[in-house]
Amino acid sequence: MHVASPELGLPGSSAIVAGTVPLAVGAALALSIQGSDRVSVAFFGDGAAGEGVFYESLNFASLKRLPVIFVCENNLYSTHMPISACLADTDIYKKAEAFNMPGVRIDGNNVVEIYKTAQRATEEARRGNGPTLMECLTYRWRGHVGPNYDLDKGLRSKQELDYWMNRCPIKRLEEFLLDQSTIPDSEKIQIHQEIDNEIEEAVIYAKESPYPDQGALTSNVFRA
Amino acid sequence: MARQLSYAEAINQALFQMLEADNRVFLIGQGVTSPWYVGSTTLGLIDRFGPQRIIDTPVSENGVTGVAIGAALAGMRPVLVHSRMDFMYYAMDQIANHAANWHYMFGGQLGVPLTIWTIINRGGEQAAQHSQALQAMFMHIPGLKVVMPSTPHDAKGLLIASIEDDNPVVYVDDRWLYTRMGEVPEELYTAPIGKGVVRRQGKDATVMATSYMVYEVSEAAEILEKQGIDVEVIDLCSLKPLDEDLLVGSVKKTGRAVIVDGGWKTCGVGAEVSALVVEKTFRYLKAPIVRVSLPDAPAPASSALEKVYYPDAKDIISAVKKVLEWSNEGGI
Numbered sequence: 266m267h268v269a270s271p272e273l274g275l276p277g278s279s280a281i282v283a284g285t286v287p288l289a290v291g292a293a294l295a296l297s298i299q300g301s302d303r304v305s306v307a308f309f310g311d312g313a314a315g316e317g318v319f320y321e322s323l324n325f326a327s328l329k330r331l332p333v334i335f336v337c338e339n340n341l342y343s344t345h346m347p348i349s350a351c352l353a354d355t356d357i358y359k360k361a362e363a364f365n366m367p368g369v370r371i372d373g374n375n376v377v378e379i380y381k382t383a384q385r386a387t388e389e390a391r392r393g394n395g396p397t398l399m400e401c402l403t404y405r406w407r408g409h410v411g412p413n414y415d416l417d418k419g420l421r422s423k424q425e426l427d428y429w430m431n432r433c434p435i436k437r438l439e440e441f442l443l444d445q446s447t448i449p450d451s452e453k454i455q456i457h458q459e460i461d462n463e464i465e466e467a468v469i470y471a472k473e474s475p476y477p478d479q480g481a482l483t484s485n486v487f488r489a
Numbered sequence: 490m491a492r493q494l495s496y497a498e499a500i501n502q503a504l505f506q507m508l509e510a511d512n513r514v515f516l517i518g519q520g521v522t523s524p525w526y527v528g529s530t531t532l533g534l535i536d537r538f539g540p541q542r543i544i545d546t547p548v549s550e551n552g553v554t555g556v557a558i559g560a561a562l563a564g565m566r567p568v569l570v571h572s573r574m575d576f577m578y579y580a581m582d583q584i585a586n587h588a589a590n591w592h593y594m595f596g597g598q599l600g601v602p603l604t605i606w607t608i609i610n611r612g613g614e615q616a617a618q619h620s621q622a623l624q625a626m627f628m629h630i631p632g633l634k635v636v637m638p639s640t641p642h643d644a645k646g647l648l649i650a651s652i653e654d655d656n657p658v659v660y661v662d663d664r665w666l667y668t669r670m671g672e673v674p675e676e677l678y679t680a681p682i683g684k685g686v687v688r689r690q691g692k693d694a695t696v697m698a699t700s701y702m703v704y705e706v707s708e709a710a711e712i713l714e715k716q717g718i719d720v721e722v723i724d725l726c727s728l729k730p731l732d733e734d735l736l737v738g739s740v741k742k743t744g745r746a747v748i749v750d751g752g753w754k755t756c757g758v759g760a761e762v763s764a765l766v767v768e769k770t771f772r773y774l775k776a777p778i779v780r781v782s783l784p785d786a787p788a789p790a791s792s793a794l795e796k797v798y799y800p801d802a803k804d805i806i807s808a809v810k811k812v813l814e815w816s817n818e819g820g821i
Contacts, residue, residue, distance in 0.1 A: 269595040276562040277595055281586050287552045288587070291559020298515060298541055298565065305563075318582070321552025328547065485593045486631050488600040488655040 283309055283316035286335070290326045293333035293396075304390045305333045312343035314357050323364040323398065330395035334386045337398065338373060340405040345420050358400035366396050373401025374434040377441060404429035491642075491672035499641035499673045500530040500662070503648040504568065506677045508538050511566060514652060515542040517557055518570030518606075519550070526572035527608070528667050550579035554605075558588050558657075561603040566652055571607040574661070575621045588657040589632030604651040609663040609700070611751065612795055617787035622752040624699070627659045628728045628761065634658040634682055635728040639703035641671035643726055646680025654682060663701040663751070685732035687739070691721035694745035694809050697736060699725050699758060702749045702781075702800075709805035720809055728758060736762065737769045744775035745812040749805055754782040776815035779808045 269277040276292070279285045289307030296303050313319045314337070326333050337357050341348050348355050361368025367389075371378050379401060386397035406429065408415035416423055442448050448456075494502065507514045515538075520526025522535050522545045535543045546553045550571065557569040571577045577584065588601045609622045627635045634656055638644045644662065651658035688703060689710050698706040703724045710720050721739050725731065740746045746766055750758035759780035766778060781800050789798055 267594045269598055271598055276559075276599055277591060279587060281582060284555075284582065284587055285559075287555020287583065288559030288562060290552070291556035291561070292563040293559075294544075294556055295560040295563035295565045298560075299563075305559075318551045318555060321547075321549035322555065324547060325549060325552055325556060329544075485597040487634070488592050488597070 283313035283319045283322075285309070286313060286316075286319050286322040287325075289333050289335075290322045290331060293326065293331035293390075294329065297329075297331055302391055303332070304387050305331075306336060307333060308336050308338065310343070311337060311339040311341065311348050311357060312351070313337065314360065315343070315351055320360070320364075323360065323366070323396070326396040327364040327366040330393060332390035332393075333396045334383065334390060335396060335398045336383075337400045338403055339400050340403050342405055342409075342421075344409045345415070345418075347421075356400075358398055361398035366398060368398040368400065370400040370402065373403035374429075374432045374437060376434055376438040403434070404432075406430060491674045493670050494641050494645075494673040495667065496641045496644050496662070496669045496671070497529045497667040499645040499671075500648060501532055501534075502673065503645040503652075504531065504534060505537070507568075507649060507652050508534065508542060510677060511652075513564060513566040514568065515544065515560075515565060516568045516570065517544040517546060517560075518553060518572065519546050519548055519576070520572045521545050521570050527570060528664070530667070550576050551581075551583050554580035554583035555587065557603055557605075558583060558591070558601055561588075561601045561657075562591070562599055566602050566604075568604045568606055568648075568652060571605065573610050573619050573621075574607045574623050575610075575618050577605075577607060577623065584627075584633070584657070584659075585630050589630050591632075592656065593632060600655045601657045602652075602655045603657045604648070604654075604660055605657060606648070606651075606660045606662070609661065609751065611663065611665060611701075611788070611799065614790055614792055614795065615788070616790035620788040622661075622663075622750075622783070624659075624661050624728055624750075625752050625757045625761070627661075628758065629756075632657065633729065635661065636682055636726065637661045637700040637728060638680070638726060639666065639698075639700050639724050641669060641673045643680045643686075643724075645673055646678055647682065647726065649677060650679035650682050653679060658682065661700065665701045669704070680726070683727045683730040683732060685726050685735045686724045687721065687735070688724050689720070689722040691719040692743060693719045694747060694812055695721045695723060695736070695739040695743045696747045696749060696805065696809065697723045697725055697762060698749040699728065700751060702751050705800070705802045706749050706805055709802040709809065712802065712806060713809060718809065718813065725758075725762075731762065731765065733765065733769070736766060740766050740770045741773045744773050746774075746778045747781060747805065747808045747812055748778065749781040749800070749808075751799070752783060753785050754780060755785050757782050776812040779811050781805055781808050 266280050286307045289305045293305040343351050358368035358370040557567040560567050591601050611620045627633050636647045638647045651660045696706050748759040748762045763778045
């Protein structure tokens with residue numbers, strides 16, 4: 266839940282829906298004051314479109330023409346609720362219009378399309394043209410927190426799940442790369458092997474890592 | 490040589506000097522350029538530092554608080570203004586869930602060096618939604634520091650200390666303090682967060698107070714002195730961390746304590762300080778502790794009711810007399 270990697274430019278994530286959307290706007294404000302050409306990106310789900318702070322953030326970012334990209338991963342479900350039961354208008358990208366910024370809806374399971382759209386949005390932000398809202402249509406295979414598929418709970422159909430699993434973004438990227446002959450089969454095998462190894466190493470690292478000692482309970486409440 | 494400045498001028502000077510000294514510092518919030526919101530505290534800042542560092546914002550308390558936190562995470566030292574403490578309820582998610590937890594949640598990797606400056610706008614028929622004193626709520630939340638300067642000297646020193654601190658600090662002042670005068674050194678200096686100040690030495694009872702109430706307590710102490718009662722007055726200055734040693738030492742000496750705060754009684758500053766003092770000084774206490782606070786009621790709109798709502802020197806005098814006159818037989 267609490268993922269952070271400051272060295273990679275990820276200053277944290279929040280378990281509060283839409284909680285990091287204004288933080289990304291703040292990072293963009295900092296970058297603009299610092300005169301940096303870096304761009305800030307907020308990732309959030311469709312559930313965020315139900316939160317007031319999402320709209321406050323879009324307004325402020327557009328008002329100040331800040332270099333931030335809002336990336337909505339619309340996976341059609343907010344915990345157990347289908348998006349149609351949450352939003353009066355399920356076209357999230359259209360919310361951008363109310364804040365005088367571009368909004369686009371794309372296939373969120375198409376890596377190349379996402380790359381191209383993100384590149385355009387980044388260029389616009391760098392030129393001082395302000396934020397873009399990207400709505401990426403995708404799907405959550407597992408239930409709200411996994412590990413099952415929420416089929417047993419009657420929350421969605423097998424047909425719907427199969428449709429989306431067949432549109433796996435990674436499988437489609439692999440097919441694209443092989444079709445384009447960008448990578449040979451031998452390299453494909455090597456990439457698969459590397460990914461498997463990385464996951465295996467991470468699992469071993471997690472299992473072998475000790476639990477924190479009791480001193481850690483209060484040691485990080487304040488920064489010394 | 491220290492000059493006489495008003496409390497508002499002291500804040501203005503602290504902001505000026507910090508904006509000048511550190512290009513990571515900027516001021517953001519609703520009304521930062523408006524005397525309607527922040528009095529004279531920000532006079533001249535916009536002319537000197539421009540709209541890029543003096544950022545007046547739309548009415549979006551939670552969003553703008555998140556913006557300030559995000560900027561802090563990206564290397565800045567923002568001063569965020571909530572010009573009425575009442576408006577902070579809108580921003581509670583960003584303050585409590587995000588700013589306060591961030592350092593802890595990520596194992597100390599990231600700090601949020603953010604000053605949240607907020608103003609208690611008591612009195613003047615401002616009523617229930619524009620007068621609240623919510624310091625106790627913020628004291629409750631792990632990861633937040635809370636300061637409440639009462640003098641111009643500390644207004645400047647604690648504001649600079651808050652900006653320089655690597656943690657989120659809630660800096661609470663009070664509109665009624667803005668015209669108070671006091672000595673303020675010209676240079677950039679800090680007053681230590683977590684330290685209280687003895688404003689008056691005394692032996693009969695310890696009276697601890699926050700913010701504006703320090704002045705009511707001082708007035709009460711002068712009147713009591715004429716009646717032969719010698720109270721020690723402690724200005725808490727910081728609510729979190731509390732200057733435990735100072736409070737405990739004083740109550741051990743006097744054996745009697747009154748706690749005066751301008752917030753509500755239940756779960757208020759007085760409740761916390763009282764519990765702490767009892768835990769640490771039980772066998773020294775000669776009488777129960779008495780709290781002077783707001784009654785557990787919203788701020789009234791009527792000026793007639795405001796007169797009884799806000800405690801003053803008279804209430805403090807009567808509280809001191811209660812702890813002095815207490816006996817096992819009579820109770821309090």
